[in-house]
Amino acid sequence: xxxxxxxxxxxxxxxxxxxxxxxxxGYTVAGMAATGEEALDKIESLLxxxxxxxxxxxxxxxxxEAAAIAxxxxxxxxxxxxxxxxxxxxxxxxxxxxxxxxxxxxxDHDLRTAIEIGLYKHRIDCRVRENEQWLAATLGSIxxxxxxxxxxxxVRFLNSLAERLTGWSSADAVGRNVxxxxxxxxxxxxxxxxxxxxxxxxTGESTKLAPGTVLIDRAGGERPIDDSAAPIRASHGTxxxxxxxxxxxxxxxxxxxxxxxxxxxxAIGRLAGGIAHDFNNxxxxxxxxCEFLLSDEYSETDRRQFVRNIRDASGRAAGLTQQIMxxxxxxxxxPLVLDLNTVVAEMGVLAKRLIGSNIEFxxxxxxxxxxxxxxxxxxxxxxxxxxxxxxxxxxxGGRLTVTTSNVVLGxxxxxxxxxxxxGNYALLTIADxxxxxxxxxxxxxxxPFFTTKAVGLGTGLGLATVYGIVKQSGGHVAVASRPGEGxxxxxxxxxxxxxxxxAAAPARTPAKRGDETILLVEDDETIRGMMKLVLKSTGxxxxxxxxxxxxxxxxRAHPGVIHLLMTDLxxxxxxxxxxxxxxxxxxxxxxxxxxxxxxxxVLAHQDVASSASDFLHKPxxxxxxxxxxxxVLDRPTAP
Numbered sequence: 001x002x003x004x005x006x007x008x009x010x011x012x013x014x015x016x017x018x019x020x021x022x023x024x025x026g027y028t029v030a031g032m033a034a035t036g037e038e039a040l041d042k043i044e045s046l047l048x049x050x051x052x053x054x055x056x057x058x059x060x061x062x063x064x065e066a067a068a069i070a071x072x073x074x075x076x077x078x079x080x081x082x083x084x085x086x087x088x089x090x091x092x093x094x095x096x097x098x099x100x101x102x103x104x105x106x107x108d109h110d111l112r113t114a115i116e117i118g119l120y121k122h123r124i125d126c127r128v129r130e131n132e133q134w135l136a137a138t139l140g141s142i143x144x145x146x147x148x149x150x151x152x153x154x155v156r157f158l159n160s161l162a163e164r165l166t167g168w169s170s171a172d173a174v175g176r177n178v179x180x181x182x183x184x185x186x187x188x189x190x191x192x193x194x195x196x197x198x199x200x201x202x203t204g205e206s207t208k209l210a211p212g213t214v215l216i217d218r219a220g221g222e223r224p225i226d227d228s229a230a231p232i233r234a235s236h237g238t239x240x241x242x243x244x245x246x247x248x249x250x251x252x253x254x255x256x257x258x259x260x261x262x263x264x265x266x267a268i269g270r271l272a273g274g275i276a277h278d279f280n281n282x283x284x285x286x287x288x289x290c291e292f293l294l295s296d297e298y299s300e301t302d303r304r305q306f307v308r309n310i311r312d313a314s315g316r317a318a319g320l321t322q323q324i325m326x327x328x329x330x331x332x333x334x335p336l337v338l339d340l341n342t343v344v345a346e347m348g349v350l351a352k353r354l355i356g357s358n359i360e361f362x363x364x365x366x367x368x369x370x371x372x373x374x375x376x377x378x379x380x381x382x383x384x385x386x387x388x389x390x391x392x393x394x395x396x397g398g399r400l401t402v403t404t405s406n407v408v409l410g411x412x413x414x415x416x417x418x419x420x421x422x423g424n425y426a427l428l429t430i431a432d433x434x435x436x437x438x439x440x441x442x443x444x445x446x447x448p449f450f451t452t453k454a455v456g457l458g459t460g461l462g463l464a465t466v467y468g469i470v471k472q473s474g475g476h477v478a479v480a481s482r483p484g485e486g487x488x489x490x491x492x493x494x495x496x497x498x499x500x501x502x503a504a505a506p507a508r509t510p511a512k513r514g515d516e517t518i519l520l521v522e523d524d525e526t527i528r529g530m531m532k533l534v535l536k537s538t539g540x541x542x543x544x545x546x547x548x549x550x551x552x553x554x555x556r557a558h559p560g561v562i563h564l565l566m567t568d569l570x571x572x573x574x575x576x577x578x579x580x581x582x583x584x585x586x587x588x589x590x591x592x593x594x595x596x597x598x599x600x601x602v603l604a605h606q607d608v609a610s611s612a613s614d615f616l617h618k619p620x621x622x623x624x625x626x627x628x629x630x631x632v633l634d635r636p637t638a639p
Contacts, residue, residue, distance in 0.1 A: 036061030167218030358397035370495035393434025516563035548574025
């Protein structure tokens, strides 16, 4: 059933246009209101799923006031659809906690995205609120499980909830050792956990279970629990037993996961808005200068500058895409066995220039540091991003301290981080003595497009990129900070037992021109035409095809040698990998160069992620294209 939407817009023609677009998108229009008062009246009678509301509504109550009442009194989500984006209006609108904010003029997909995210977030909020109410009522009515033991550790009493949670009836449990009835293990390692009731009996002090403890009931079922135990003393002070109080925390975990999901949706909304903002700026540059180029009013010098501006904007778009892929841990990495000390030494030269002369750079590197396996370029980017953040935190100068060391993370250390495996790690720490970070900011520090910097001074992708690179490298990043006490980042990368890869010799610059035959397979006609043009201009004979089936026919019909198959991985009807395998098996091509704009997961699925030397990632420069082709063609044949 489609969502019903109440349109709140004082311009009748505009409201009719919105109604038409909503119906075209598949939504039901519950009705229309021209004022805030009318909207509130219609909520009670129409019960819409969502309000699409302008902020300026003429006389009477405006959209911000109406949205606040719709939220608090009727629990209805509001998406603002307005042309007003001044700071004062935005600040007033934020107080009402809107579920979306769409600027006029807008595209249909912008409207649909805002509505769907608003509806989804509203459902999550309602579900979390209902779950919290349900949990509070449940705990208030059933209490906790209670087990009492005597001085020998034998069960003397179970309440009804303890019977249900353990699976033991009082008749069967009384007289048995408490470890038989209350069986607990560590959730990850599955090792037996010391019974807190016995600890309280032995020490005479109250004890608590460590987080991550699981109760195994009589039938073998498991549930996570939280508990505490206290000794029972006789009137003269002698310990004569202990009482164990415990509860099932499965529901609490589920609620926490719902809350995390709600927070993820907020982060997704911020990500979508940030991407749209940055890409809209880039697209505006490209489209604007393209219009200038199509005009006859400008000189050749001006037109060349326009082209440079378009090229620079394209580079910005490619860079933004790479940052987003790093944040989402989907970029293609080329890991090598490397020494973090070498990375720090090499990047330290750049870092010193980056942070300036008023900040002291101190490196304390462990001489016996174990090697790690990671992409040196990406780890260098992590280092420079954190150095740049440290510089911004010390506007009046300070100290940036970089250290390396070997550490071992055990089960206890990693218990709070489910994605971190116990083991040996190389630790890179980057610390500054700058202004520090508040607890509120720390909670969002790795979220995409979250930034505390002024407009134009940061995109909010730097630390999200750091997080994505470290996670994709199998590591962990942690941050500790307090206002006025500086900031410390810890980068943990799994250490390995292997020799560090030798430094690569400077690559010989291959010739860009050639006379070989290349079979170019690309389903995008514009990209294929551009590539064909540059290849023919550099001397190659070019055969072209728009999909795998045509490529097979072209290759089989060609009477001469095809020196190189250059194919996109994702093709209609047949993948690039399948095409390459068939042509190589038929001995119709000599070398293969894959290309794609897809992410690492697709490359791994196509079994080419490990063949980085024969892969070209889109977008690429024309110079990079010709250099890569020569690199592949000039590589010596394996014996």
